[in-house]
Amino acid sequence: MPIAFPGDAAISCSCQSKPVAQLAREVGLFSEEVEPYGRSRAKIRLDVLKRMEKQPDGKYVVVTGITSTPLGEGKRTTTLGLAQALGALLNINAFACVQEPSPGSCFGAMGIAVGGGYSQIIPLEEVSLQPSGQNELISAASRVVMDTIKAHAYYETKLSEKALFDLLVPLREGQRSVSPAQLSRLKKLGIEKSDPLTFTGTEIRRFVRLDIDSETTTDSGSLENEIMAILSLSSSEEEMQQRLAKTVVATNKSGDPVTTEDLNVSGPLAMVLKDALKPVLMQTVEGTPVFLHTSPLDDIAHGSPSILADKIALKMVGSKGFVVTESGHGADVGLEKFFNIKCRYSGLQPDVVVMVATVRTLKMHGGAPPVQAGLPLPKEYSQENLEQLERGCCHLRRQVENAQAFGLPVIVAVNKFSSDTDAELELVCGQARQAGAFDAVQYTNWSEGGAGALALAEAVQRAAKLPGSFRFLYDSQIPxxxxxxxxxxxxxxxxxxxxxxxxxxxxxxxxxxxxxxxxxxxxxxxxxxxxxxxxxxxxxxxxxxxxxxxxxxxxxxxxxxxxxxxxxxxxxxxxxxxxxxxxxxxx
Amino acid sequence: MPIAFPGDAAISCSCQSKPVAQLAREVGLFSEEVEPYGRSRAKIRLDVLKRMEKQPDGKYVVVTGITSTPLGEGKRTTTLGLAQALGALLNINAFACVQEPSPGSCFGAMGIAVGGGYSQIIPLEEVSLQPSGQNELISAASRVVMDTIKAHAYYETKLSEKALFDLLVPLREGQRSVSPAQLSRLKKLGIEKSDPLTFTGTEIRRFVRLDIDSETTTDSGSLENEIMAILSLSSSEEEMQQRLAKTVVATNKSGDPVTTEDLNVSGPLAMVLKDALKPVLMQTVEGTPVFLHTSPLDDIAHGSPSILADKIALKMVGSKGFVVTESGHGADVGLEKFFNIKCRYSGLQPDVVVMVATVRTLKMHGGAPPVQAGLPLPKEYSQENLEQLERGCCHLRRQVENAQAFGLPVIVAVNKFSSDTDAELELVCGQARQAGAFDAVQYTNWSEGGAGALALAEAVQRAAKLPGSFRFLYDSQIPxxxxxxxxxxxxxxxxxxxxxxxxxxxxxxxxxxxxxxxxxxxxxxxxxxxxxxxxxxxxxxxxxxxxxxxxxxxxxxxxxxxxxxxxxxxxxxxxxxxxxxxxxxxx
The missing domain is CATH 3.10.410.10 (Formyltetrahydrofolate synthetase, domain 3)
Structure with a gap:
C-alpha cells in the first residue's frame, strides 16, 4: 500500500525558515548589503561584488534537461536538491540560482511551490505569493518609454521648435545644460557641441525632433521582454544603463533607429530599474541559500537566472564551493543560450553540466501517447516498457552530445519516480554512459531532500576536478x-x-x-x-x-x-x- | 531675488528616515505585526486590529479639494503636512493615510516625490521606485480568473461531464469532497447535497458546466479595477474573500451571473491577494507615520486609501489622536464617494473635512486660460487679479456646500504659493467663511513642513471638538x-x-x-x-x-x-x- 506523500504546502509549513538576517550572515553578507523583503527574503545590494572583487570564484554547475513533456523534468527541484546535497551533506559551501517565479504562476498545472517536495524554496507563501516587484518595475519602465514616445509625437506637431527646446533643455538662471544622454544624441547627429546656448536653428531642429515613424514603434510586450533580458544579462548598474541606452524603440522617418537615449530616458529607466537588478536571497527547506533573479516573460528569452545572481553566488561560496544554476527547457534550447549568450556576456566559465532526464519523458520520445498538463497521465507511463524506453533513448543520446559540444563533462541525472522500475532506470543510465556522459546517476531529492541527491553531488564534485575546456559553439564575428x-x-x-x-x-x-x-x-x-x-x-x-x-x-x-x-x-x-x-x- | 528652493530629491536625501522597526515600535506595533519591506518600509499584519479591538478610535479627518487644474491642489502634501503639524508640533498622536503610488508614476508632470517639499514621504527611492507588489498581485489574481474561464470553455467542449467532474472534485482514496466555494455553487443551483458521491447525472452536468456566454466575459482591466476596489473596501481577510466570491466575471447562456465562486477560484484569489491587503508603513520627512494602501487604477474608482489603513491608524493613535486621510479629486467626486461608499462600508464616522484650495485654481474657475500639465503656466497665474479670483470663488462656495451636505465642519485650507498676494489670500478666506466654512486658514507646509501648517492643525483640533452629526447623502435602499x-x-x-x-x-x-x-x-x-x-x-x-x-x-x-x-x-x-x-x- 502506497504511503501518502505530504503536499508541498505541508512540507513548507513543517520547515522553519531561518530569519533572513541570519541566513545572510551565514553566507558571508554584511548587514548593510542586505535589504529585507518580508521575514525570510532579502534583496542583495550590488556593492558586495565590489567588496569581493579579489576573491576567487567557486565551481560553476549548470543544470539542463532533455526535451520534456509539458510537465517538465524537475530541473528546478534538481538544482535545489543538488545544492542541498553539496551544502548540507558534503559540507561544502553551496548556492542555488533559479529564476524568479511570477506571482500566481503557482496556480498552473505545475503545482504551487518553487521547486517541490523536500527540495523547495521556503516559505512557500513568500516565494509564490509575494512579488519582488521586478515585473512591476519593468512595466513601469516600459510605460515611461511608451508615454515619452507619445508625448514627443504630440508635442512635435503642437509646439514650435523653440518651445520644445525649452522643455527638453530648460533655461535656468540664464543657463541650459544637456544630460549625458542628450550629449550622446548630439554626437550621433554629428553636432559636436555641448553648450546648448550656441546651437543654430538647424541644430535645434535636428536635436528636438525625433520624427518617429509611428508604424515602427515597439509594442510594450516586446520592450518588457528586452528589459527583462537586460536585467538578466548585465553585470552592473553601469552596464544595465548602457544596454538600456542602446535599446531601439522605433525608427525615424529616415529609417534610422531611435533609442531610449534619443528619448532622453535612459537615465530615468536605470533609476526605475535599479531595485529590480538586485538578486533575491531565500533558502531551501534545508537552509541552503538560493538566489532568485529575473525570469523569462515569454518564449523569446534566453531563459536563465541573472548573471548577477550567479556572479555574487560564485564569490560567496569561495574557491572550494559550488554554485548550481538552472537553464531553461532542454539542452538544445536553454543550455545553448546559457553558453552562447549568457556566458559570452558574463565571461564566466562553467565547469560541469548536469542533464536531468526521466523515464517518463524518454517513453514519450519512444512513442508513448501525448501528455497534457493538468489532465491525468496515460497509463503507459506507469507500466514498465523497456522497448519503448530504449527507442526514446535516441533523444537522450542527442542531448548528451549537444551538451558535450561545449567541451564540458556531462552528468546525466535520472530523476527517479515511484513508478520507475530498476530495469528502466538502469537502461537509461547505461544509454547515457554509452553516449559519452561523464557519469549517470539516479536520485530522489524530491522525496528525500539533499540526502536523495548525494550520489549526484559526489559525481558533480568528481567532474568539477577535470581541467576546464569550455568553448562556444560559434564565434560571434561570423555572419x-x-x-x-x-x-x-x-x-x-x-x-x-x-x-x-x-x-x-x-x-x-x-x-x-x-x-x-x-x-x-x-x-x-x-x-x-x-x-x-x-x-x-x-x-x-x-x-x-x-x-x-x-x-x-x-x-x-x-x-x-x-x-x-x-x-x-x-x-x-x-x-x-x-x-x-x-x-x-x-x- | 528669489531663493532657489531645494528639489524633492535633495530634501529626501537630507532627511534621515528612522529604521522601520523603530518607527513601528514608536506607533505601538508589536514586532510580530511588522514585515519589513526594505529598510524604511514595512507591511502591517492585520492581526493588530484584533489585538486593538477594544481600544477607542482617534479623530478622523478627511482631506478633499476644489475642482483642480491638471496640476492638482496639493491635497496629498496637505494630508502629510497636517499630520506633521498635529504630530510633531502639537504633540498629538497623528497618522496620515494616502494612496499607494504606482512605480514610475513619479515620471509624470507631477514630480518625483509622494507629497512634496518638506511634506513628503521618505525615502523617495523606496516610496517611488520600489513597488509593494500590490499591482502585480492584482494582475496575478486577474490572470487566475481569466485562465480558469478559458480552461472551462475549452474543457467543457473537449471532455465528458464525468471527466470534468473528476478534475473538479477529484476522487481520492474512494472519497470526493467539495470546497466551500463549490458548496455555495451547489446551493445556488438548488442542489442541497454536500456528498458528491450521491450526485445524479443531471446534477453533475449542472454542476460542472458553467456554460459561459463568451461575449459576456469581463476584460482583465475591469476585473483588476474591481479587485483594487475590493482591497480598498474590505475590513478583513474574511470580508475580502466574501467580496471576491460575489464578483461577477461573466454571464451564462441563460443570462445568470457567473461569479468567481462558480469558477471555484474565490479561495485561491484570497490566497493570492492576502499580502496585498496589508497596509504599508512609512514616514514623512519629520518622522510622522504614514500608511500607504491601495490606489485607483483608473477614473472608475472611489479613489481613497483603504479602509484597513484608516482603521488600523485610528486604533494606533488612540482616542486623543488624529488620523488624516486623503480622498481623490474634488469634493464633488472623491469626497462624495469617500462618504457614500467608503464610510458606508467601514462604518467609520469622520469628524472634520479639510478642503484644499489655491488661488491658481480659483483664477482658472474665474476665466484664466487653461493650464496644461508639463507646459509652462500662463502668466495670468503669477499676477494679482482680484476680479478674476472673485469670479472663480463661486466654485469654492459650491464645493464648501457640497462638503457641508454630509453634516461635518469644513475647514478651507488655502495652500499658499509664492506668487499669491495677501489680498488674494484674504479674499479666498473671506469667501470661504461666507460660504459657511468652520474656518479658513492659509498654510505653507510644502516649504516649511509641519510648522507651516500649525494654524491649520489648530483649526482642525477645534473643529474636531464639535459634536458629530455625520449623515449620508442618500439611503442606499432608495431606487x-x-x-x-x-x-x-x-x-x-x-x-x-x-x-x-x-x-x-x-x-x-x-x-x-x-x-x-x-x-x-x-x-x-x-x-x-x-x-x-x-x-x-x-x-x-x-x-x-x-x-x-x-x-x-x-x-x-x-x-x-x-x-x-x-x-x-x-x-x-x-x-x-x-x-x-x-x-x-x-x-
Whole structure:
C-alpha cells in the first residue's frame, strides 16, 4: 500500500525558515548589503561584488534537461536538491540560482511551490505569493518609454521648435545644460557641441525632433521582454544603463533607429530599474541559500537566472564551493543560450553540466501517447516498457552530445519516480554512459531532500576536478546566417536553415546597422528538437525555417523567430487548485 | 531675488528616515505585526486590529479639494503636512493615510516625490521606485480568473461531464469532497447535497458546466479595477474573500451571473491577494507615520486609501489622536464617494473635512486660460487679479456646500504659493467663511513642513471638538435612479439626469438580480463640476447623461458612466525628467 506523500504546502509549513538576517550572515553578507523583503527574503545590494572583487570564484554547475513533456523534468527541484546535497551533506559551501517565479504562476498545472517536495524554496507563501516587484518595475519602465514616445509625437506637431527646446533643455538662471544622454544624441547627429546656448536653428531642429515613424514603434510586450533580458544579462548598474541606452524603440522617418537615449530616458529607466537588478536571497527547506533573479516573460528569452545572481553566488561560496544554476527547457534550447549568450556576456566559465532526464519523458520520445498538463497521465507511463524506453533513448543520446559540444563533462541525472522500475532506470543510465556522459546517476531529492541527491553531488564534485575546456559553439564575428545554421545543425539536428525574404532583408539591415556580430537567440518550441512540437525523439533531415529577425540591441542578441506551431501549448492548462483544500481554507 | 528652493530629491536625501522597526515600535506595533519591506518600509499584519479591538478610535479627518487644474491642489502634501503639524508640533498622536503610488508614476508632470517639499514621504527611492507588489498581485489574481474561464470553455467542449467532474472534485482514496466555494455553487443551483458521491447525472452536468456566454466575459482591466476596489473596501481577510466570491466575471447562456465562486477560484484569489491587503508603513520627512494602501487604477474608482489603513491608524493613535486621510479629486467626486461608499462600508464616522484650495485654481474657475500639465503656466497665474479670483470663488462656495451636505465642519485650507498676494489670500478666506466654512486658514507646509501648517492643525483640533452629526447623502435602499439624481443635483448642480436606454435596461436587470441597493459610483470628469471638463466655475442648468451602468457586486457599488468628454486628459503629459539631472546622474 502506497504511503501518502505530504503536499508541498505541508512540507513548507513543517520547515522553519531561518530569519533572513541570519541566513545572510551565514553566507558571508554584511548587514548593510542586505535589504529585507518580508521575514525570510532579502534583496542583495550590488556593492558586495565590489567588496569581493579579489576573491576567487567557486565551481560553476549548470543544470539542463532533455526535451520534456509539458510537465517538465524537475530541473528546478534538481538544482535545489543538488545544492542541498553539496551544502548540507558534503559540507561544502553551496548556492542555488533559479529564476524568479511570477506571482500566481503557482496556480498552473505545475503545482504551487518553487521547486517541490523536500527540495523547495521556503516559505512557500513568500516565494509564490509575494512579488519582488521586478515585473512591476519593468512595466513601469516600459510605460515611461511608451508615454515619452507619445508625448514627443504630440508635442512635435503642437509646439514650435523653440518651445520644445525649452522643455527638453530648460533655461535656468540664464543657463541650459544637456544630460549625458542628450550629449550622446548630439554626437550621433554629428553636432559636436555641448553648450546648448550656441546651437543654430538647424541644430535645434535636428536635436528636438525625433520624427518617429509611428508604424515602427515597439509594442510594450516586446520592450518588457528586452528589459527583462537586460536585467538578466548585465553585470552592473553601469552596464544595465548602457544596454538600456542602446535599446531601439522605433525608427525615424529616415529609417534610422531611435533609442531610449534619443528619448532622453535612459537615465530615468536605470533609476526605475535599479531595485529590480538586485538578486533575491531565500533558502531551501534545508537552509541552503538560493538566489532568485529575473525570469523569462515569454518564449523569446534566453531563459536563465541573472548573471548577477550567479556572479555574487560564485564569490560567496569561495574557491572550494559550488554554485548550481538552472537553464531553461532542454539542452538544445536553454543550455545553448546559457553558453552562447549568457556566458559570452558574463565571461564566466562553467565547469560541469548536469542533464536531468526521466523515464517518463524518454517513453514519450519512444512513442508513448501525448501528455497534457493538468489532465491525468496515460497509463503507459506507469507500466514498465523497456522497448519503448530504449527507442526514446535516441533523444537522450542527442542531448548528451549537444551538451558535450561545449567541451564540458556531462552528468546525466535520472530523476527517479515511484513508478520507475530498476530495469528502466538502469537502461537509461547505461544509454547515457554509452553516449559519452561523464557519469549517470539516479536520485530522489524530491522525496528525500539533499540526502536523495548525494550520489549526484559526489559525481558533480568528481567532474568539477577535470581541467576546464569550455568553448562556444560559434564565434560571434561570423555572419549571422552561419551562426543560425551552426545552432540548427549542431543542436537541433537540422539539415539546413531557410531564411524567409523578410528575415533576409532584416539581416541585411541589421548587419548594415552594426548589429551583425551579436549572438543569436532562436525562438523555437521547447517540445521537440525540431521546430515541430509533435516531432519527438531525435529528428534529422528537416530544414529550419527562419521567418523573422529582430535585433535586440540593448539585450545584445538577434532574436530569430522560427516557424514553430506550438499547438500543444495553446491548449489552456487545467489549474491545479480544484480539489486542493489548501487554497480554499487558506485565509 | 528669489531663493532657489531645494528639489524633492535633495530634501529626501537630507532627511534621515528612522529604521522601520523603530518607527513601528514608536506607533505601538508589536514586532510580530511588522514585515519589513526594505529598510524604511514595512507591511502591517492585520492581526493588530484584533489585538486593538477594544481600544477607542482617534479623530478622523478627511482631506478633499476644489475642482483642480491638471496640476492638482496639493491635497496629498496637505494630508502629510497636517499630520506633521498635529504630530510633531502639537504633540498629538497623528497618522496620515494616502494612496499607494504606482512605480514610475513619479515620471509624470507631477514630480518625483509622494507629497512634496518638506511634506513628503521618505525615502523617495523606496516610496517611488520600489513597488509593494500590490499591482502585480492584482494582475496575478486577474490572470487566475481569466485562465480558469478559458480552461472551462475549452474543457467543457473537449471532455465528458464525468471527466470534468473528476478534475473538479477529484476522487481520492474512494472519497470526493467539495470546497466551500463549490458548496455555495451547489446551493445556488438548488442542489442541497454536500456528498458528491450521491450526485445524479443531471446534477453533475449542472454542476460542472458553467456554460459561459463568451461575449459576456469581463476584460482583465475591469476585473483588476474591481479587485483594487475590493482591497480598498474590505475590513478583513474574511470580508475580502466574501467580496471576491460575489464578483461577477461573466454571464451564462441563460443570462445568470457567473461569479468567481462558480469558477471555484474565490479561495485561491484570497490566497493570492492576502499580502496585498496589508497596509504599508512609512514616514514623512519629520518622522510622522504614514500608511500607504491601495490606489485607483483608473477614473472608475472611489479613489481613497483603504479602509484597513484608516482603521488600523485610528486604533494606533488612540482616542486623543488624529488620523488624516486623503480622498481623490474634488469634493464633488472623491469626497462624495469617500462618504457614500467608503464610510458606508467601514462604518467609520469622520469628524472634520479639510478642503484644499489655491488661488491658481480659483483664477482658472474665474476665466484664466487653461493650464496644461508639463507646459509652462500662463502668466495670468503669477499676477494679482482680484476680479478674476472673485469670479472663480463661486466654485469654492459650491464645493464648501457640497462638503457641508454630509453634516461635518469644513475647514478651507488655502495652500499658499509664492506668487499669491495677501489680498488674494484674504479674499479666498473671506469667501470661504461666507460660504459657511468652520474656518479658513492659509498654510505653507510644502516649504516649511509641519510648522507651516500649525494654524491649520489648530483649526482642525477645534473643529474636531464639535459634536458629530455625520449623515449620508442618500439611503442606499432608495431606487438607483434616485441615488444618481441626488448626487447629480446636490453635488454637481445638475438640473436632472438622463438615463440612456442601455443604462435603463441594465438598471432593471441589476435591480432584478438584487444589486439595486448598492451605492452608486459615478465616473465623471474631475476637471469640472459638470460632465464637461471645459465648463469651469459652478455650472447649473445642465442634464447629466448616464450612458451605461455596471454592477460591481464584489466591490459593492453600481458603476455609472457619464458622457464625459475628457479631451484635456487625452493630451499626453510632458514628462518631468528633461533637464532634471537627478535622473541622469542617478546611477
Amino acid at each position: 549571422a546566417a552561419d551562426k543560425l545554421r551552426t545552432v540548427a545543425q549542431k543542436m537541433y539536428g537540422a539539415k539546413d536553415i531557410e531564411l524567409s525574404p523578410k528575415a533576409k532583408e532584416k539581416l541585411a539591415l541589421y548587419t548594415k546597422q552594426g548589429f551583425g556580430n551579436l549572438p543569436v537567440c532562436i525562438a523555437k518550441t521547447h517540445l521537440s528538437l525540431s521546430n515541430d512540437p509533435m516531432m519527438k525523439g531525435a529528428p534529422t533531415n528537416f530544414v529550419l525555417p527562419i521567418t523573422d529577425i529582430k535585433a535586440n540591441a540593448g539585450a545584445g542578441f538577434l532574436c530569430c523567430l522560427t516557424d514553430s506551431t506550438n499547438t500543444e501549448m495553446d491548449d489552456p492548462m487545467w489549474p491545479c487548485f480544484h480539489g486542493n483544500n489548501l487554497y480554499h481554507d487558506s485565509k | 438607483a435612479a434616485d441615488k444618481l439624481r441626488t448626487v447629480a443635483q446636490k453635488m454637481y448642480g445638475a438640473k436632472d439626469i438622463e438615463l440612456s436606454p442601455k443604462a435603463k435596461e441594465k438598471l432593471a436587470l441589476y435591480t432584478k438580480q438584487g444589486f439595486g441597493n448598492l451605492p452608486v459610483c459615478i465616473a465623471k470628469t474631475h476637471l469640472s463640476l459638470s460632465n464637461d471638463p471645459m465648463m469651469k466655475g459652478a455650472p447649473t442648468n445642465f442634464v447629466l447623461p448616464i450612458t451605461d451602468i455596471k454592477a460591481n457586486a464584489g466591490a459593492g457599488f453600481l458603476c455609472c458612466l457619464t458622457d464625459s468628454t475628457n479631451t484635456e486628459m487625452d493630451d499626453p503629459m510632458w514628462p518631468c525628467f528633461h533637464g532634471n539631472n537627478l535622473y541622469h546622474d542617478s546611477k
